Amino acid sequence: xxxxxxxxxxxxxxxxxxxxxxxxxxxxxxxxxxxxxxxxxxxxxxxxxxxxxxxxxxxxxxxxxxxxxxxxxxxxxxxxxxxxxxxxxxxxxxxxxxxxxxxxxxxxxxxxxxxxxxxxxxxxxxxxxxxxxxxxxxxxxxxxxxxxxxxxxxxxxxxxxxxxxxxxxxxxxxxxxxxxxxxxxxxxxxxxxxxxxxxxxxxxxxxxxxxxxxxxxxxx
Numbered sequence: 001x002x003x004x005x006x007x008x009x010x011x012x013x014x015x016x017x018x019x020x021x022x023x024x025x026x027x028x029x030x031x032x033x034x035x036x037x038x039x040x041x042x043x044x045x046x047x048x049x050x051x052x053x054x055x056x057x058x059x060x061x062x063x064x065x066x067x068x069x070x071x072x073x074x075x076x077x078x079x080x081x082x083x084x085x086x087x088x089x090x091x092x093x094x095x096x097x098x099x100x101x102x103x104x105x106x107x108x109x110x111x112x113x114x115x116x117x118x119x120x121x122x123x124x125x126x127x128x129x130x131x132x133x134x135x136x137x138x139x140x141x142x143x144x145x146x147x148x149x150x151x152x153x154x155x156x157x158x159x160x161x162x163x164x165x166x167x168x169x170x171x172x173x174x175x176x177x178x179x180x181x182x183x184x185x186x187x188x189x190x191x192x193x194x195x196x197x198x199x200x201x202x203x204x205x206x207x208x209x210x211x212x213x214x215x216x217x218x219x220x
Contacts, residue, residue, distance in 0.1 A: 001015060001053075001057075001146060001147055001148060001149065002055055002151070003054045003056050003057075003060065003063075004023075004060040004063050004064060005054055005055065005063060006153055006154050008053045008154070008155040008156075009044065009154075009197070009198065010096065010154045013162055014189050022047060025069075026067075027181035029069075030069040031036065031101045032075050032102045033069045033072050033076075034069065034072070035077060036076065037072055038080075039095070040076060040080070040085075043083075043085065045079070045085060045174055046079055046083065047084040047171075047177070049149055049171070049173040049176040049177035049184070050079070050149075050176075050177050050178075050179075051075060051079070052173070052176070052177065053090060053148065053149035053177040054075035054078055054079055055071050055072075055074075055075045055080060055088060056072055056074075057078075057179060058071060062074075067168060067184065074135075077091065080140045082165060084168075087100070096177060100129055102110045103198075121166075121170075122170075122171075122184075124167060124168025124170060124187075125168055125169070126168070126169040126170055126184065129169045129184060129186065131166055131186040131188075131214070132185075132186065132214045132217070133163050133186070133188060133214070133217060133219075134164065135163050135164070135166060136162065136163060137162070137163045137219070138160060138161075138162055138220040139160070139163060139190060139217040139218065139219060139220055140158065140159065140160045140161075140217065140218050140219070141157050141159055141161070141210075141212060141216055141217060142158075142215075142218055143157045143158035143160065144157065144216075148174060148177060148178055149167050149173055149174060149177035149178065150174050150212075150216075151173045151174075151213070151216075152175065152212060152216045153210065155197055155198075156197065158211075159192055159197055160192075160196060161190040161191050161192035161193070161196065161210075162190065162191050163188050163189075163190060163191075163210060164188070164191040165188065165189040166186055166187075166188055167186075167188065167189065167211065168186065168187065169184050169185060169186055169187070170184060170185075170187050170213075171183070171184055172184065172213055172215060173213070173214070174175075180215070183215075185213055186213070186214050187211055187212065187213050187214075187215040188211070188212055188213075189209045189210070189211055189216070190209065190210050190211075190212050190217070191207050191208075191209050192206050192207060192209075192210065193206075194206035194207055194208060201217070
């Protein structure tokens, strides 16, 4: 979807401020949020694409105000309710509602490494899935405006580049995020000249590589 999360090429937000000796977590609650996020994956109620779309739906003003892990927390709360793992009342009280079905079996420490930390990404090698494009081929990113999740950034839409590398076969985010099937297809590293993306003020020798799925591309 088109939203504030897709900030590539936007002006007015200032430089990226790198924090020297930045810790993994700035506050204990951030580490706890990360752990809860991994644990929730064990229930397999949603996938990584669904989660990304959840963050994209945070209102723009809130999105800009929130820190990285605040976005994670907010997304997880909404997905917990949406998938029926908890109710709004349970979130507010911190207690299960009378008569609510407890999820079993409970996730214990011994099962974390095998379940919660397994990314569950299928092999990228699928000879039966034929690539639509070849390395070195000129392609154009489609100019689409989807209302659902997509990994095709706005700044690349309608722009022409060249297939640099074929990463193999992966689930298509635009369908995976919405429970419409994995629709597995080839993903390519596409090289775009900086001037193609940003205009003649960009350095002539610079380029940007973007990972794009078959359905995002057309022959130039």
